[in-house]
Amino acid sequence: MINVTKPFLPPQEEYDHYLQGIWSRKWLTNNGPLVNELELTLKNYFGVPHLFYVTNGTIALQLAIKALDLQGEVITTPFSFVATTSSIVWEGCTPVFVDIDPATYNIDPALIEAAITPQTTAILATHVFGNPCAAKEIGSIAAKHKLRVIYDAAHAFGTQYQGRSVLHQGDISTLSFHSTKLFHTIEGGALITHDAGLANKIAHMRNFGFHGPETFQGVGINGKNSEFHAAMGLCNLKYVQQILDRRHELTEVYHRMLKSLQVGKPFLHPNAGFNYAYYPVVFESEAVLLRMIDAMHGVYVYPRRYFYPSLEKLSYVRPGQEMQVSSDIASRVLCLPLYHELSVEEVKMICRAILRAERY
């Protein structure tokens, strides 16, 4: 059976080595030495000034919205994982959708200004499938209208934009280190910012607001992650370049094998370094997509409909926001299996199943 993804695991001895340290220190959580080491290593890896390791990518989004004191309307993309929208609602704000660019599948910067109202406070955009948003355009719109910008960068570990990590964009970027992601810590996430004031706020907010053992700086929540999770991150980081290279190689095999297939693929920003986090293909119609899924199930391959449905269809958002491009792409898009352990032979087998189904 081949699923859309399979988590990477390091050699067990390498994890055991970290466990021995945890056992001897008996420091399991609360900003322990491995959490600190992971944060420092990730900061160096991305070249960013402030990075906070938290429990998951969803709490990272919620903390980002809270740290920026957002209220009212938040402009966002309908083509993302549900957490991008649900975090806005969870924090008491109203998501206002702006349709995606049919070429990149990211929020269309040309449509943002028309959606701005006096209630708008921020833009929350996703670098979907690891393809960077039009951050320059989004940044100028935000500056002109005094809006804050959050990037949901859950897919963008290793993505470059203008010669450096895409995590430099916006007021805050958030990452997810869930097991299904390119780099994972079992569960986990992070917030990245350039702003020292925001960094100070986030540091307090993720630890109940504690400022010293008996005093508090504002309201907080528990967003801390454990030494065990950080240990997995430290193990996996050693392999991240291999993981990126392997995905690149498998992506090229897909490209070669599926050259003749009539499918759409996201246009990759020419100024970007892509991380090959996903292999999305957009079929001619939903009927073709369903036929392809059937054909793949026939050979025990289980791709996923990332992302379906388009998020304006959620029951808890303002009704009547029609997102033509996003709902059209969402109805036809499929992510093919892509993970470190997947073999070239398996990719070829998947492609052959697709090509057969296309003909008959």
Ligand SMILES: *Cc1c(COP(=O)(O)O)cnc(C)c1O
């Ligand atoms: C995975 C993901 C999240 C949520 O991250 P978790 O770590 O699972 O909470 C948020 N946004 C996007 C785009 C994701 O893919």
